[in-house]
Amino acid sequence: MSAPEPRGREERALRFVLPVATLALAVAIWHAVVTINALPPYVLPGPALVARTLIDDWGILSDSLIATLITTFEGFALAVVGGIGLAVVFNLSRLVEYSFYPFAVILQVTPVLAIAPLLLIYLPQQGAVLACAWIVAFFPVLANTTLGLNSVDHNLSDLYRLYGASRGQVLLYLKLPSALPNMLAGIRIAGGLSLVGAVVAEIAAGSAGAGSGLAYRIAESGYRLNIPRMFAALILLSVAGIVIYFALAGLSHLLLRRWHESAVQRER
């Protein structure tokens, strides 16, 4: 690509500077409200105290962060494999699709927060948390991949038929590559959702008191009125979500930049 025009560079700088400035302003207001009203930490801790808690409690918090991230990634990986796998099976067999797709939808529209306590009864806690992460994350992968697999260019399908392609060849060389942009859109959504699923399950399990993840830490700190630690854990969850989002957006860009309109920069 050509060197960015001054206007493009300016705009990119603004897109970075403005949200950072907004965040700084919000933190400053937060700090002012706490200081002026002399709020005690168990009502609302100031940003400085939260930052100090983040550092002081890093030992506990980092263990919890890792525990939550592991669950998230496991749930995410299962969601990607399961979502794409189911989409492929549905695409190959209409009967299987008609039989099972409605139940995938039901699983999706039933709030996971309501399913989590039941799962905790029947599964070991780690399994239940993982199942929750999977349930919320697999559907976008399934739905988007299905859409992609069904949107193959008709002329290209004809071309494959003309040259006597086997079903495997059509799937491997035609359907999966042309579904890739949709698949990646689903995967990006799944990344964020698997974190949500893990957190929901941890919160639900929190009352049972056997967890160690960040959301469990938030619930536990709540009982102990350790509000600064609640904030610190929340910030870590938020950062984890942001990192997951950007990592997947980067992956998507890397895979599509040579050919897909969504990732190709146009020269103007």
Next chain:
Amino acid sequence: MSLRGVAKTFASGTQALDGLDLDVRPGEFVSLLGPSGCGKSTALRLIAGLSEPTAGNITWGDSVAAASAAHEIGFVFQEPTLMPWTTVARNVDLPLRLGGTSASDAAPRVAAALDRVGLAAFRDAFPRELSGGMKMRVSIARALVTDPDLLLMDEPFAALDEITRFKLNNDLLDLWRALRKTVVFVTHSVFESVYLSHRIVVMTPRPGRVFRELVVDAPYPRQESFRTSAEYAAYCRLTSEALSAATGGNP
């Protein structure tokens, strides 16, 4: 190859073709000319075996074709129909790959096919980096890479600008003369059909059948001078008249 009494009725009840008789001789350049909706694309798809006739039969030489896949056919669609996710060379390679040709055998054939359409330098480009005319050339290279006896072309240049279309018309004639293929070319352009063909088959719409056949008895190679000749103009008038008669006077 000949079609006898071929009919095609779609599930929707649309009668695309009815009683179509058509003979194509080896090495011939035949155009199917008609208004849109006259079933000329359907006829091409039947010949390619992409769709089954509801009546009549298609014979090759003297044997009734059970599956025309046995015959080497190249098909060029109205759009370039390239896979956007892979390179020009991989696109051209597709028919060979699907046919189980090994990569080392395929490489020189892909290179030769690209060379023939003047795109040897673009083998590693992605389709989106090419112009409309270049994409169509890639599509033609892909159709030629299996060295088919029969090339079926479905309004391949309809979406291109006139300058590019004239250029590709000339290049197609050169290729056809050099490779001695049989070409069945679908078009709705009188000028294009006269310029390219030995024989023009004018079709009637709804249901599609042959209205009249015209022989363009001008020698090849035809070049730009042919486009401006009185002979060309006369053939175009004749063909236009046949076309408007086929559509009942209102083309």
